[in-house]
Amino acid sequence: ILNVEQSPQSLHVQEGDSTNFTCSFPSSNFYALHWYRWETAKSPEALFVMTLNGDEKKKGRISATLNTKEGYSYLYIKGSQPEDSATYLCAFPANRDDKIIFGKGTRLHILP
Amino acid sequence: NAGVTQTPKFQVLKTGQSMTLQCAQDMNHEYMSWYRQDPGMGLRLIHYSVGAGITDQGEVPNGYNVSRSTTEDFPLRLLSAAPSQTSVYFCASSYEPGRANNEKLFFGSGTQLSVL
Numbered sequence: 001i002l003n004v005e006q007s008p009q010s011l012h013v014q015e016g017d018s019t020n021f022t023c024s025f026p027s028s029n030f031y032a033l034h035w036y037r038w039e040t041a042k043s044p045e046a047l048f049v050m051t052l053n054g055d056e057k058k059k060g061r062i063s064a065t066l067n068t069k070e071g072y073s074y075l076y077i078k079g080s081q082p083e084d085s086a087t088y089l090c091a092f093p094a095n096r097d098d099k100i101i102f103g104k105g106t107r108l109h110i111l112p
Numbered sequence: 113n114a115g116v117t118q119t120p121k122f123q124v125l126k127t128g129q130s131m132t133l134q135c136a137q138d139m140n141h142e143y144m145s146w147y148r149q150d151p152g153m154g155l156r157l158i159h160y161s162v163g164a165g166i167t168d169q170g171e172v173p174n175g176y177n178v179s180r181s182t183t184e185d186f187p188l189r190l191l192s193a194a195p196s197q198t199s200v201y202f203c204a205s206s207y208e209p210g211r212a213n214n215e216k217l218f219f220g221s222g223t224q225l226s227v228l
Contacts, residue, residue, distance in 0.1 A: 034216060034217070042221075043221055044202070044217075044219050046217065049215065098143060098168075099168075100217065101157060103154060104152065
């Protein structure tokens with residue numbers, strides 16, 4: 001059974017502070033690693049799709065790194081703002097039969 | 113652009129009733145999938161399809177049926193609703209499944225289902 005783990009489950013960060021959280025996935029048969037942002041009462045939206053070991057993606061104040069050999073990815077948010085409050089999900093294609101499995105997410109709360 | 117369209121947005125069923133959740137996309141995506149969202153469980157894959165005529169089971173397929181007669185549509189059927197199927201359901205689609213799993217998922221707006 002494929003296991004995609006995200007930590008921490010929940011995080012409270014002061015506005016203006018930077019933060020990061022982790023997605024762990026099986027390192028064998030790697031295809032890609034997805035990050036999604038999910039605001040309350042909305043649908044998940046893709047942030048990044050990462051495919052290469054050592055890959056680093058950036059979108060404004062949000063960036064992500066990927067280590068396929070050890071099976072983890074970090075998502076970083078620099079200078080947190082209230083609009084960053086959301087659940088951040090990572091997703092992993094299980095294998096070539098295309099199942100895309102999600103972790104349980106990290107719920108980020110930005111404190112004013 | 114419509115993207116991924118789900119209907120209905122809300123539905124209340126009685127135990128034992130059947131219904132179909134509709135999902136349609138206008139992006140010519142080959143890959144379509146259904147997830148359910150439950151508190152503390154994240155998104156769990158119910159069924160998915162890599163093209164018209166092809167479907168397969170996800171993590172939690174029991175109690176649900178799917179079919180894919182066209183590229184655009186991927187309905188999810190509840191044959192005999194149970195309270196355990198109370199959840200929010202999301203349909204998602206993307207390009208190029210399998211060989212190029214580097215394409216992001218596009219999500220519908222969700223269907224909130226309550227089974228009494």
